[in-house]
Amino acid sequence: MNATNTKMMISKSRLLVLLVLALLLTATTHAAAPGITGPAFNLMAQASSISQPDGAAVYSWGYGCNGAPAGFAPAAITNGFCNSMQVPGPTLIVTENQTVTVTLTNNLPAAAGNTSILFPGFNVTATGGVAGLMTQEAAPGGTVTYTFTASSPGTRAYYSGTQGDLQVEMGLYGAIIVLPASVPSGCTGALHAANLTAEQFWGEADFRLAAAAYDHASTCYDREYLFQFAEMDPKVHAAALAQVTAAGNCTAGAPGCSLSVPTEPYQPAYFLINGRSMPDDMDPNYALEYPHQPYNGNPHMHPGELTLIRVIGQGRWQHPFHEHGNHVRILARDGNLILSQTDATKLGGRLEFTTDTTPGQAFDGIFYWSGKGLNWDPYGHHPGSSDPSATLACTPDANGYNTGAPTAINFWEWCQDHNKPVQVAPFGDVASGGPATLPDPNIFANGPWYGGSPYLGPDATLRATGCMPSGAAQTNAPNCGATGSTPPSGTIANSPSGEAGFAFMWHSHNEREITTNNIFPGGMLMMMLVDSREFVIDESK
Numbered sequence: 108m109n110a111t112n113t114k115m116m117i118s119k120s121r122l123l124v125l126l127v128l129a130l131l132l133t134a135t136t137h138a139a140a141p142g143i144t145g146p147a148f149n150l151m152a153q154a155s156s157i158s159q160p161d162g163a164a165v166y167s168w169g170y171g172c173n174g175a176p177a178g179f180a181p182a183a184i185t186n187g188f189c190n191s192m193q194v195p196g197p198t199l200i201v202t203e204n205q206t207v208t209v210t211l212t213n214n215l216p217a218a219a220g221n222t223s224i225l226f227p228g229f230n231v232t233a234t235g236g237v238a239g240l241m242t243q244e245a246a247p248g249g250t251v252t253y254t255f256t257a258s259s260p261g262t263r264a265y266y267s268g269t270q271g272d273l274q275v276e277m278g279l280y281g282a283i284i285v286l287p288a289s290v291p292s293g294c295t296g297a298l299h300a301a302n303l304t305a306e307q308f309w310g311e312a313d314f315r316l317a318a319a320a321y322d323h324a325s326t327c328y329d330r331e332y333l334f335q336f337a338e339m340d341p342k343v344h345a346a347a348l349a350q351v352t353a354a355g356n357c358t359a360g361a362p363g364c365s366l367s368v369p370t371e372p373y374q375p376a377y378f379l380i381n382g383r384s385m386p387d388d389m390d391p392n393y394a395l396e397y398p399h400q401p402y403n404g405n406p407h408m409h410p411g412e413l414t415l416i417r418v419i420g421q422g423r424w425q426h427p428f429h430e431h432g433n434h435v436r437i438l439a440r441d442g443n444l445i446l447s448q449t450d451a452t453k454l455g456g457r458l459e460f461t462t463d464t465t466p467g468q469a470f471d472g473i474f475y476w477s478g479k480g481l482n483w484d485p486y487g488h489h490p491g492s493s494d495p496s497a498t499l500a501c502t503p504d505a506n507g508y509n510t511g512a513p514t515a516i517n518f519w520e521w522c523q524d525h526n527k528p529v530q531v532a533p534f535g536d537v538a539s540g541g542p543a544t545l546p547d548p549n550i551f552a553n554g555p556w557y558g559g560s561p562y563l564g565p566d567a568t569l570r571a572t573g574c575m576p577s578g579a580a581q582t583n584a585p586n587c588g589a590t591g592s593t594p595p596s597g598t599i600a601n602s603p604s605g606e607a608g609f610a611f612m613w614h615s616h617n618e619r620e621i622t623t624n625n626i627f628p629g630g631m632l633m634m635m636l637v638d639s640r641e642f643v644i645d646e647s648k
């Protein structure tokens with residue numbers, strides 16, 4: 108069995124079993140890649156506490172905004188804020204070839220000593236401050252300015268270049284996103300244009316920062332998310348707090364006004380995506396209960412949308428991250444676009460089952476979900492129905508997908524499974540010829556995001572309830588005498604008129620890391636939701 112089949116099998120079982128996790132969720136929240144715009148940024152490093160789902164408030168250090176930023180992006184998110192301390196630090200969004208200026212004020216406790224920022228991948232000129240091991244540093248109360256040209260597009264990390272074992276652990280890290288200077292012509296091509304048409308038809312906003320990740324037509328995308336992975340050992344944070352408290356209002360440079368916090372042995376208890384642990388990472392961006400952790404991790408997408416994931420390993424451990432539902436095509440690492448060695452018009456990055464979040468490394472990847480390989484019609488179409496949306500056409504394009512009618516609910520349906528029921532016979536009877544057998548509907552796990560159904564979308568969930576009507580065109584659908592194949596409408600937790608997507612777990616494959624302080628589930632885990640087209644994905648919520 109090849110990896111794709113294996114993965115699809117795992118995905119199906121996870122789809123059903125791990126949806127129990129969705130029971131923990133109470134709200135429909137979506138993600139994006141929000142940040143602040145420049146190209147001049149006024150940041151500070153400051154201490155505060157970040158909140159974890161076990162109730163802990165962990166003393167941390169983070170970068171934040173020193174005054175109001177020039178702006179927030181994407182424009183479709185209007186409730187952005189940037190406090191004086193946050194983890195991760197503000198996502199800096201700039202455009203290729205801009206001159207970027209970052210002024211850093213050191214507002215950490217005096218005993219913490221100097222601090223700084225490194226911008227790996229850029230040719231940085233540092234002015235002011237005091238000399239440090241790796242760059243110019245800001246002394247307690249002091250400032251330093253870093254200037255560089257955003258010489259090439261991509262996603263990169265920034266982090267403290269001072270006593271990194273302690274300062275990065277304490278939370279002094281963030282992301283910088285450089286958008287390409289121009290939009291490659293391919294981004295206005297037929298399929299991306301069709302996606303925009305679909306978005307507009309259903310009243311959806313465009314939450315992208317740009318139309319492409321790089322100056323290359325193969326990097327055009329329809330939706331995007333940024334995930335920063337890190338782990339945290341609360342013992343280190345507690346020791347730092349104890350020493351800072353003991354030092355009191357000491358004078359920088361005076362005897363005893365310093366910290367000596369051991370960072371080994373290292374026993375992290377929190378495994379963070381954008382500074383939050385599951386389930387907090389699935390609350391909205393800029394949720395007011397996380398004043399110092401504004402960014403979430405909660406991807407939603409429609410079938411067929413090319414979804415750009417920007418990922419950075421910010422901690423000191425490597426985290427194998429599994430994006431269920433499909434593989435991830437690696438576009439670039441650390442802002443370096445990977446092209447085919449024989450044909451520079453094509454991508455050359457690997458297709459990865461599990462992506463690695465290597466400490467200090469960033470990658471950009473493309474993910475999409477199409478339903479291909481499910482072996483049933485996820486929209487619940489059945490010919491002979493009196494409901495017009497149950498009898499939609501599926502006209503395969505050259506790749507087998509229904510892409511000719513962007514305003515149709517089943518835009519991007521995999522036509523080979525069109526009209527195919529989940530199974531011919533009632534539940535549990537494999538031998539009678541069902542193409543796929545799902546658990547009894549009474550024990551189906553479900554939650555606020557999930558329709559409780561093998562069919563996609565509120566409309567399909569309603570239509571698929573109970574047995575299917577018999578008709579001449581129904582060659583492979585169950586007779587009306589057969590048991591219904593989905594839970595009766597209204598008996599599931601989720602209102603069929605709300606979000607009723609397919610939920611896939613995206614999580615660390617080091618399962619120790621999907622805990623919060625040793626409790627499962629938690630940590631590096633989020634749910635990716637596939638929603639059919641008529642559901643409006645609003646990443647501002």
Ligand SMILES: [Cu+2]
Pocket residue numbers: 429431614616
């Ligand atoms: Cu997995």
